[in-house]
Amino acid sequence: METFIHQVVAGIAAGGVYASLALALVMIYQSTHHINFAQGEIAMFATYMAWTLINAGVSYWLAFVCTILLSFSLGVLIQRIIIRPVENAPVLNIVVVFIGLLVILNSIAGVTMVLLLLLYSFFKFTPLGLAMRAAAQNPDSSRLVGIRVGWMLALGWGLAAAIGSVAGMMIAPVVFLEPNMMSGVLLYAFAAALVGGIDSPGGAVLGGFIVGILENILGAYVIGTELKLSVALVLIIVVLTIKPAGLFGKVIVSRV
Amino acid sequence: MSRMLLEVKDLFAGYGATEVLHGLSMQIEEGSITTLLGANGAGKTTTLRALSKMIKVRGQILFDGKAIEGKATEDIVRLGVAHVPDGRGTFGSLSTEENLQLGSYTRKDKHEVALDQEKMYSYFPRLKERRNQQAGTLSGGEQQMLAIARALMLRPRLLLLDEPSFGLAPLIVREIFDIMQTINQRDKVTILLVEQNAAMALDLANYAYLLETGKLVLSGLSKDLKQDEAVRRSYLGH
Numbered sequence: 094m095e096t097f098i099h100q101v102v103a104g105i106a107a108g109g110v111y112a113s114l115a116l117a118l119v120m121i122y123q124s125t126h127h128i129n130f131a132q133g134e135i136a137m138f139a140t141y142m143a144w145t146l147i148n149a150g151v152s153y154w155l156a157f158v159c160t161i162l163l164s165f166s167l168g169v170l171i172q173r174i175i176i177r178p179v180e181n182a183p184v185l186n187i188v189v190v191f192i193g194l195l196v197i198l199n200s201i202a203g204v205t206m207v208l209l210l211l212l213y214s215f216f217k218f219t220p221l222g223l224a225m226r227a228a229a230q231n232p233d234s235s236r237l238v239g240i241r242v243g244w245m246l247a248l249g250w251g252l253a254a255a256i257g258s259v260a261g262m263m264i265a266p267v268v269f270l271e272p273n274m275m276s277g278v279l280l281y282a283f284a285a286a287l288v289g290g291i292d293s294p295g296g297a298v299l300g301g302f303i304v305g306i307l308e309n310i311l312g313a314y315v316i317g318t319e320l321k322l323s324v325a326l327v328l329i330i331v332v333l334t335i336k337p338a339g340l341f342g343k344v345i346v347s348r349v
Numbered sequence: 350m351s352r353m354l355l356e357v358k359d360l361f362a363g364y365g366a367t368e369v370l371h372g373l374s375m376q377i378e379e380g381s382i383t384t385l386l387g388a389n390g391a392g393k394t395t396t397l398r399a400l401s402k403m404i405k406v407r408g409q410i411l412f413d414g415k416a417i418e419g420k421a422t423e424d425i426v427r428l429g430v431a432h433v434p435d436g437r438g439t440f441g442s443l444s445t446e447e448n449l450q451l452g453s454y455t456r457k458d459k460h461e462v463a464l465d466q467e468k469m470y471s472y473f474p475r476l477k478e479r480r481n482q483q484a485g486t487l488s489g490g491e492q493q494m495l496a497i498a499r500a501l502m503l504r505p506r507l508l509l510l511d512e513p514s515f516g517l518a519p520l521i522v523r524e525i526f527d528i529m530q531t532i533n534q535r536d537k538v539t540i541l542l543v544e545q546n547a548a549m550a551l552d553l554a555n556y557a558y559l560l561e562t563g564k565l566v567l568s569g570l571s572k573d574l575k576q577d578e579a580v581r582r583s584y585l586g587h
Contacts, residue, residue, distance in 0.1 A: 220454065227440050227451050233403065234438035238499070239426040239455035 108305020114282035290342025441485030452502025
């Protein structure tokens with residue numbers, strides 16, 4: 094029994110990391126309707142930035158904040174320099190400053206639900222949040238109401254990178270930091286985002302915890318630690334087959 | 350002579366290598382309703398898209414005396430040009446009310462915005478009933494009303510309307526045309542209307558332009574165009 098509880102707790106710890114990376118994925122998806130498969134690498138890079146800063150004698154929390162800010166800039170730059178030239182796809186939207194804040198606070202104090210509420214409120218009730226959702230859905234119409242679609246996209250990337258950097262820094266103490274680590278985490282995060290619904294920030298967080306706990310319990314009692322990663326793959330397949338919109342995803346209805 | 354709100358001189362525009370407008374010139378008087386008629390493919394929608402710079406243009410577009418042909422869509426909107434595109438362009442996954450809020454995205458006068466929203470619900474009571482409903486689930490007529498209401502939330506000086514009657518039942522079309530008249534007279538919004546339904550458009554409008562394959566072939570008071578032999582034969586069917 095004690096082992097079981099230990100596995101659940103470990104699952105929750107890992108789940109928090111998956112949740113924040115899943116949030117980053119949802120963020121990019123909300124703002125661009127694309128999945129960013131480089132999210133793990135961005136988080137990895139950010140973690141190394143933090144590590145370098147700490148090694149250079151910077152205090153942990155200062156390094157934490159600097160890393161988030163640097164990651165945000167990195168995300169914006171990536172979008173402006175790399176993504177934008179090849180973009181003429183549907184673009185944009187998002188509100189993610191609050192998500193970033195939410196995750197940061199979450200990792201500090203564990204007040205996930207409060208932060209989630211903030212994030213939800215940001216998308217739901219602020220003009221910027223609404224504009225970001227609008228831009229993702231219909232760039233042309235968004236321009237016709239005066240929304241600067243291109244910058245909304247850059248903002249979305251910046252916020253996602255910031256959130257991803259939080260995930261990287263959270264996972265460093267939980268698991269060992271090594272270069273391929275994030276690709277596994279990204280897979281769990283991707284499964285988490287799908288389980289919750291790729292357009293639902295709240296679903297992504299819950300999905301993160303579900304995946305974290307499942308992974309640990311199945312790994313301990315059923316399939317062994319070597320096959321843990323397949324839990325994520327199986328979950329992805331099951332969700333896509335049975336409920337593609339995820340637990341909380343919105344099924345878009347449209348008349349034609 | 351009243352002043353011109355919009356003046357277009359020698360406008361060329363198209364899609365990629367395909368040029369659709371070949372040197373279009375037109376004027377829209379402030380406070381008027383002007384209709385742009387023409388067959389499918391004549392370039393009516395392209396004209397509207399060119400005016401709000403959704404496509405690249407050559408030539409001159411003066412809005413309120415100032416050149417806007419070099420501006421981006423988002424900035425033309427800020428000058429007070431609202432565009433209801435073909436296909437309506439509603440945000441299907443957002444609610445009716447959120448669509449209206451987006452219409453006033455560039456405005457800072459929150460109190461006035463709230464009043465305008467109530468005004469839209471008085472123009473279109475059915476939108477009020479559906480205020481929390483996902484816009485994609487509205488009927489075609491309701492979506493058209495929503496598209497017009499969203500455009501009006503900008504408090505535009507010029508409203509560009511692309512075939513508001515398209516695919517709608519005659520009763521709904523009547524309702525929408527009545528609202529256009531109200532908007533023009535009570536709210537002093539200048540309207541440029543692209544329409545397939547030439548008879549109704551000519552009844553509503555003060556001025557009319559006739560477009561054929563990217564060039565204007567006829568212009569004048571709409572009551573005169575209604576009497577024109579060629580217009581009657583080709584567009585009014587009698």
